[in-house]
Amino acid sequence: MGVNMKLYINFIAMNLKSQMQYKMSFFLTTFGQFITAFTAFFGLYFIFSRVNAIDTFTNQQVFLCFAVIMMSFSIGEMIGGGLAVFPRMLGNGEFDRALLRPRNVILQIILPNMDFSRLGLLIQAVLVLCYAVPMSRILWTWDKILTLTLMILCGSALFFGLFLINAAVTFFTTEGMDFLNIFTYGGRQFGRYPFSVYGNGVLKFLTFVIPLALIQYYPLLYLLDRERSKLYMLLPVAALLFLIPCYGVFRFGLSRYKSTGS
Helix, strand or coil: CCCHHHHHHHHHHHHHHHHCCCHHHHHHHHHHHHHHHCCCHHHHHHHHHHCEECEEEEEEHHHHHHHHHHHHHHHHHHHHHHHHHHHHHHHCCCHHHHHCCCHHHHHHHHHHHHHHHHHHHHHHHHHHHHHHHHCCCCCCHHHHHHHHHHHHHHHHHHHHHHHHHHHHHHHHHCCCCEEEEEEHHHHHHHCCHHHHHCCHHHHHHHHHCCCCHHHHHHHHHHHCCCCCCCCHHHHHHHHHHHHHHHHHHHHHHHHHCCCCCC
């Protein structure tokens, strides 16, 4: 276990070192991520300068919702975003070398390909969260602090699972399928507002199929005291069950994999 952990840390260290070879380029890219992410926040700010609430949610409550989704996505993307290179690994034979090593295949994909420039998005999400938490007018008791923590951590795992499914589909198509990004990057965009604003049909889809509502809408109701049941507090944990089919699809694709011969 210790040897494995040391190897994985070396993977991350080598990846970070390679990205820092051109420090100015790295910092400019990170800064660009930071600035670009703020455009969505300013868009929300502009909307609430014209309206008082959206679907009974005030601007402070929507900002909290936005911050949670951005935090979850930024962590999930920084870790799982490396799966975007998976089609290239299949095409050039690099994935075959990973299969020959006696180490976890998924970790061999994501750790050497983590994009640390995504820290710009994470920093922006932290700043928005620091702004939204005191502005939300929520009485922060221990259970609500735990709920917020579960929303972010479980949300990060959920977004990672969505990136994993995107990669798994490549086993059958060789090339990535861009339309699947509607569940990753699209989930980030739609998650700027409580999912109830999109209608009951969308809310059900995001509850029972792609359970983004379990890490955003329902626990938000608990934070706002619109629901008192502890079940709403723990629903983000239930969203982790989505990782089972995500991993299952990847393992199924792996069992059907045939080398490209590159």
